[in-house]
Amino acid sequence: MNLVAPTPPAARPADAAALRQALLTDRTGTLTRLYQRTFPMVRRYVLAHGGTPADAQDVFHDALIVLYEKAVADTLTLTAAPSTFLVAISRNLWRRELQRRGQAPLTELTDEQAEHLPAEPEAPAEAAESVLAYVARLGERCQSILLSFYYFRQPLEQIAAAHQYRSVRSATVQKFKCLERLRQAVRTAWAETADVLTR
Amino acid sequence: MRPELTRLARIEQHLLQPNPPSPAESAAWQTECLLDPELQADAEAQQQLYQGLQLAGRRQLRRELQGIHHRLYGPGAAGWLHAATHGLRSLLRRSFGRVRE
Known part of the structure; x- marks a missing residue:
């Protein structure tokens, strides 16, 4: 046996x-x-x-x-x-x-x-490239939340737990605050560039 | 949420929906664009934020992979030996694993 x-x-x-x-x-x-x-x-x-x-x-x-x-x-x-x-x-x-x-x-x-051949990588759009610099200037927490959600595709439950938010809703609000901060930084920079170009 | 954040969420829902929008959803978006002339331009700007985040995420993943490579194969790492003998160890496990127990 x-x-x-x-x-x-x-x-x-x-x-x-x-x-x-x-x-x-x-x-x-x-x-x-x-x-x-x-x-x-x-x-x-x-x-x-x-x-x-x-x-x-x-x-x-x-x-x-x-x-x-x-x-x-x-x-x-x-x-x-x-x-x-x-x-x-x-x-x-x-x-x-x-x-x-x-x-x-x-x-x-x-x-x-x-x-099995992935598509030929496209050259990143100039606008997206310029966003990169502003992502790097966000605080560590905002950067982590945005990349975890939009690139690494982690569920908000996981993001909430990792950043000690009491609820998924709190994490969601924080995510949009971070996105707003990024948009504001990019918008200001683009407006300044446009201003310089039109002078 | 503040109205500004709710607007970001509405645009996100439109941009990142997994399936093509239904005719009713498309019609609703068009109506919102008519009522809010800046909505379409803001949606385009938000799309560029997502593209930038995609690039930033890919760069971070590349850095993480370089870190893994360094831990496994960098100076002083024993990972190369572990990796090099992985096939041999699998074979031994298959051949003798039952006997050991």
Whole structure:
């Protein structure tokens, strides 16, 4: 008789919803586990295809950003483990980078490759770029609340708890106060610029 | 909420709704724009704030990833060894995990 208990499977998000939840509740821990599991494979691939360790790091970070944004926006479809998805994106990003540098012949992508290729990043709009500077000048609390909600897509319940607000409503009001502060700073700057230009 | 904040919330509801607006919602927005001539311009300005926040968030995430990389593979980190032997450890766990218990 076998009295040995089966080993539990390694903790791994089973699907996109689980991955999303894991990223929202423990972003650093989840990204660190994905990093440990996947980066060595990406690094090997990039080094074997003419890249440097820094290139490997860059494409891997781009791939993780794609994964994060898709997962929290609920637009990620996983047909395999997240690490497989990350490797596929990284390989395709590196192929595209090689083509951009003119080191690889331009070949046609297969449908599968094209599916894993994120859209060519657009140059950030000048207006959005100018907003960046004012985000950096907000207080730490406002910056954290706005980025947690609008970029990291954390639920307001979580934001309220993290910033010791007594209710979601208080956190919501604070979020809009921060947004108002940002709008005011940007509006003043734009008005001053327009003023200088019309003088 | 103050009226100014309620206005921001109304514009946000219009800009960030997950699905395309229904004809009734579109009509309501158009009516509000007729009654409030600055509403459309304010919505465009608010859209630029969201784009700026998207850029700022992406930069923060990139910094966090650099921090993770540094912790795992930076000078003095043992992470590279952990990561390099990850495959071997998984194999050993699969092969001997049951026996150990």
